[in-house]
Amino acid sequence: MGIKISTDEIKYIGLFESMTGATVKDCIFEDNKTKIVYVVKEGDMGLAIGKNGTNAQKVKETLNKPIDIIEYSEDPVKFIKNIIWPVKVKSIHVSERKDGKKIAVLDINKKDKGLVIGKEGKNIDRIKNLLKRHHNLDDIMIM
Numbered sequence: 692m693g694i695k696i697s698t699d700e701i702k703y704i705g706l707f708e709s710m711t712g713a714t715v716k717d718c719i720f721e722d723n724k725t726k727i728v729y730v731v732k733e734g735d736m737g738l739a740i741g742k743n744g745t746n747a748q749k750v751k752e753t754l755n756k757p758i759d760i761i762e763y764s765e766d767p768v769k770f771i772k773n774i775i776w777p778v779k780v781k782s783i784h785v786s787e788r789k790d791g792k793k794i795a796v797l798d799i800n801k802k803d804k805g806l807v808i809g810k811e812g813k814n815i816d817r818i819k820n821l822l823k824r825h826h827n828l829d830d831i832m833i834m
């Protein structure tokens with residue numbers, strides 16, 4: 692399963708990599724292309740952000756758009772934690788249902804549910820999208 696990346700996304704990846712030195716695994720446009728989410732290679736988060744956030748800030752200013760940076764992980768549980776950071780997770784279980792669909796069940800504090808779901812469900816949509824693209828997970832449930 693490969694990730695389909697558009698020509699625009701390829702341009703933004705090239706710019707980000709040349710400005711930060713970090714390797715980008717994925718790039719997603721959000722909010723009608725007014726925001727960009729970068730998924731960087733595991734271990735490249737420090738490079739992506741830069742000392743005191745200078746690299747991330749430079750990219751943001753160059754693009755004149757807000758950006759989010761998420762560190763990739765081969766482990767879907769760790770990847771979910773990286774996506775929803777700084778929300779603390781009690782537990783995450785990934786399982787396969789009888790219909791063959793893979794699902795992640797998150798147990799988080801009630802007070803953090805709104806943060807994870809986001810305004811009009813935007814955050815949960817991002818989580819689902821990234822999990823589908825990178826770990827072939829079909830759905831996510833929050834307890």
